[in-house]
Amino acid sequence: MKYRVAHRTEYSYDDDVRDSLGLAHGVPRPLPWQQVAWHRVTVDPAPGDLTEDLDGYGNVVSYFHVTEPHRRLTIEAQSEVTVVAPEYDAAALAEPWERSRPLVHPDVPGAWAATEFVLESPRAKHVDEAHDYARASLLPGRPIGEAVTDLMHRIKADFQYDSKATTVTSTVADVMATRAGVCQDFAHLALACLRTHGVAARYVSGYLATRPLPGRERVVGADASHAWVAAWIPGPGRSGSGQWLAFDPTNDQWIADRHVTVAWGRDYGDVSPVKGIIFTEAKKSTLRVSVDVAPLEEYAQP
Template identity: 40%
Template sequence: MIYEIRHLTRYSYGAIVELTTGVLRLAPRSGDGQEVQRFSIVTDPVSQPLTERLDPFGNRVTSLRIEKPHRQLSITASSRVRVNRTPPPTRSPAWETVGAEAIAMTSLDADCQAIALYPSRRVALFDGATAYAKQSFGPHRPIFDAASELARRIRSDFTYDPEATEVNTPAAEAFDRRRGVCQDFAHIMIAAVRGIALPALYVSGYIRTLPPPGKERLEGADATHAWVSVWCGAPLGWRDFDPTNATSIQNDHIVVARGRDYSDVSPIESMVLSSGRHRLEVEVDVIPV
């Protein structure tokens, strides 16, 4: 499957902004069945020349600086991505074997699983999540089967509610409420998996949404999304699970960035020299071509 992706972010400010600086994580990743064929960023007002680097997790990070005074700012990221992932595995090692392998790892590469074993800025370990994970990770159970069941249970036991949480809501609080959005469900699953000493990462990206039967697709109606990557041992590597939709990911998901939690992968982090309030609008189109 080949997708054309358009991600528009628009800020409207209550006062003149003299300076905007920031970092963007909007470029999809290549690898693991995904190939980026084209990527570009356009800003209005025009930024100083954009610079790009790889962060410690292998994500493409773009830096911008806008020195022209402005009351509005738009950032449009356009991508063309081919996705052709392998089918889910039919066999996987026992989760205890994978945990022992992860603890023994000595690599410091960007893809090293050791960094995904421990609490992070937005994902603290807590007893409720650990106990919740243990219901799926029984003795000697294959890790892929157990992680798949955990994702399905989160989808079944938790209610998707955009009003229930905010971007800074701790995973333990969302867990107690049994409500939240994809970010919360990803953080909860990560806390659960790390609580039984298995590596798990946060993944940001896009998911293609299908209109209801008989309805036309609405422009800008697709969404940014978040899910979880679990280390399933050396033969399988990282495998991704979507607890919001109770599935392992296939060709409807497009990966943008990976990190320990949302703090490592937020699409836009910026600083503005101004005063007053601002309004944020986001539109996403994921179009199969």
């Protein structure tokens, strides 16, 4: 599928902001299953510096510095991407999940690169509740593809999607206690479940193209940022380092041609859409976010 993606973030303040320095993850990654035809990031007011680079995980990151006094700051990332469903090696998926533990099997090709993603991270703490919950899926000798899929099914069945149940500061322990949350919470929960058993897994940010109900028009700008998880699978892959099985516990499915991948890291803190520092005397601020992921045929050709 081909998509035109637009992600607009707008901050409003009740007093002048003298300086805004920020980092934005808004450009989709070029991947074997995802091609990026073009992209652009714009900032208003016009920044004195707008630079694009790759971070330590290979994600495209945009740095900006606005020095003009302002009470409104807008960051917009636009792109055109073509996405297909990733393909996985059946033999690798059939390997016991225990082989996906790089600290236990450091001799497996690619284990060195996966090791960082088995360690505890700030937003995916290794709590006992997550370890115990994952046991029912990670049975001894169970194929990694089957084990990860079962964990995904159980999170979907046992946890309720509720945007009011958690906040950006909620922990894995909070989610386990309330049995509710949003995509970010379910991704952090899945990370903790896998990592506490030694399985390498990374947090993935991106977008999910939504489809309107039959007879309804698609609402422009009503989409949202999304999050899912990718578990490391030893075996064939780029440079022989294995593959990463990407799955979406919120929607109970492996990622396919409706998932647009933007960035990955240890958890949300590594890949938040926008973060930064401002210098101001403002007491109040307002954040508005608009995301649109539209099939390309809805647009006239550029």
